[in-house]
Amino acid sequence: MSTLTDRYVHAATRYLSAKRRDDIARELKGSIDDMIASRVDAGEDHQSVERDVLTQMGHPDVLAGQYAERPMHLIGPRFFPTYLRVTATILAIVPALVGVIAALAKVADDASTGSAIGTGIGAAWTVVIQVVFWSTLAFALIDRFGGEDDVPKWSLDRLPEVSTGREVKLVDTVASVSFIGVVVGVLVLQHFRSWVDGPDGEDVPVLNPDLWSFWLPALIAVLLASAAVEVWKYRVGRYSWPVVGGVVLTSVLWLIPFIWLAAEDKLLSREFVDTVGLSSTNLARVNGALIVIAIAIELMTVADAAWKARKSQRAVSA
Amino acid sequence: MDDVLPGHLQELRRGTVVIASLAALRNPGYGYALLQTLGDAGISVDANTLYPLLRRLEEQGLLSADWDTTASRPRKIYRTSDDGRQVLAAMLADLDDLRASLNRLDEETR
Numbered sequence: 039m040s041t042l043t044d045r046y047v048h049a050a051t052r053y054l055s056a057k058r059r060d061d062i063a064r065e066l067k068g069s070i071d072d073m074i075a076s077r078v079d080a081g082e083d084h085q086s087v088e089r090d091v092l093t094q095m096g097h098p099d100v101l102a103g104q105y106a107e108r109p110m111h112l113i114g115p116r117f118f119p120t121y122l123r124v125t126a127t128i129l130a131i132v133p134a135l136v137g138v139i140a141a142l143a144k145v146a147d148d149a150s151t152g153s154a155i156g157t158g159i160g161a162a163w164t165v166v167i168q169v170v171f172w173s174t175l176a177f178a179l180i181d182r183f184g185g186e187d188d189v190p191k192w193s194l195d196r197l198p199e200v201s202t203g204r205e206v207k208l209v210d211t212v213a214s215v216s217f218i219g220v221v222v223g224v225l226v227l228q229h230f231r232s233w234v235d236g237p238d239g240e241d242v243p244v245l246n247p248d249l250w251s252f253w254l255p256a257l258i259a260v261l262l263a264s265a266a267v268e269v270w271k272y273r274v275g276r277y278s279w280p281v282v283g284g285v286v287l288t289s290v291l292w293l294i295p296f297i298w299l300a301a302e303d304k305l306l307s308r309e310f311v312d313t314v315g316l317s318s319t320n321l322a323r324v325n326g327a328l329i330v331i332a333i334a335i336e337l338m339t340v341a342d343a344a345w346k347a348r349k350s351q352r353a354v355s356a
Numbered sequence: 357m358d359d360v361l362p363g364h365l366q367e368l369r370r371g372t373v374v375i376a377s378l379a380a381l382r383n384p385g386y387g388y389a390l391l392q393t394l395g396d397a398g399i400s401v402d403a404n405t406l407y408p409l410l411r412r413l414e415e416q417g418l419l420s421a422d423w424d425t426t427a428s429r430p431r432k433i434y435r436t437s438d439d440g441r442q443v444l445a446a447m448l449a450d451l452d453d454l455r456a457s458l459n460r461l462d463e464e465t466r
Binding site for chain 1 (some may be wrong): 374386387388389391392402403404410411412429430431432455
């Protein structure tokens with residue numbers, strides 16, 4: 039039976055190149071025997087000394103790494119910042135995009151909206167795993183086999199701007215409020231002046247006229263509230279957490295009724311559906327697509343606000 | 357302070373093991389003997405650091421090595437090469453300069 043020392047030396051040297059392995063193994067075994075012998079000569083028990091000495095030598099893989107001088111990390115400090123930036127940039131865009139596309143494709147396939155959203159989330163998550171795996175693998179390979187030239191050149195011009203207090207610009211606020219005004223205008227005008235003409239040339243409202251009793255005024259009220267949040271955000275001057283709370287609140291208040299109305303097929307007017315000639319399958323597709331797009335837009339709005347609030351908080355505390 | 361000091365001391369001593377090994381091995385010796393010599397001289401270093409370091413210095417040509425098969429256990433005997441002596445002198449001179457600079461800085465700012 040091989041001794042503990044033999045097993046340790048084998049474990050520490052087995053992955054070294056054949057040329058160096060035997061020489062290093064022979065010396066390492068001799069050195070360990072020397073260490074054991076000096077203590078045995080002093081009167082200690084051989085077996086316990088051997089265990090003690092080998093334990094002190096540490097994990098054989100660590101020792102092997104020192105002999106081989108190979109990196110004991112996956113991605114070293116040279117490439118780590120680039121790795122983080124590239125991975126984060128891809129993760130910020132691609133999974134959401136793929137998720138929305140997958141969900142819309144599922145809707146076109148006549149699946150229920152719930153299962154379409156599930157498919158979208160699943161697809162986005164798969165993309166996250168794939169992106170992290172491949173970018174980690176790529177950078178691990180570059181770290182091992184790349185040269186100095188592979189390190190991206192750094193330049194002063196790429197330093198980010200330091201926030202000077204006002205992060206919310208007037209032009210953005212005006213644009214947001216104007217957009218909300220346009221949406222409200224469209225919601226009202228579609229009832230009187232539609233782009234769809236009925237058989238007798240009269241205007242056919244796109245949205246269900248029954249909604250005017252409660253839901254459309256409610257949705258318009260939420261839109262006006264989100265316009266108020268935009269103005270409040272401008273007065274605060276930056277994305278504070280209360281502002282983010284306001285964004286989340288108006289998003290949720292708008293999204294939930296909208297999803298419910300689309301899911302129950304109460305959103306589009308019967309006349310409109312008939313005039314355009316939507317079959318019931320296509321109508322379900324349109325409603326499903328509206329839900330998926332609405333969820334995607336509101337998720338992006340909330341994520342954008344939260345991201346900017348975090349950035350703003352860092353700038354303030356810096 | 358007690359939790360950060362060991363890390364800083366380790367950083368400070370890292371390079372000095374090379375100097376100590378190159379100096380000690382002007383008298384040829386094998387791994388375990390060097391470990392003891394350094395320990396006796398007050399330069400503590402772990403076996404699992406020293407043995408790979410000797411290999412590295414040999415491959416850089418700063419140490420030369422021969423197998424001594426006359427003893428009961430075959431041992432690899434290292435000795436500081438001419439290149440090693442030059443590197444040793446340069447490192448010692450650099451250490452002196454550093455120490456002088458640090459002394460000056462310490463005096464001026466005391």
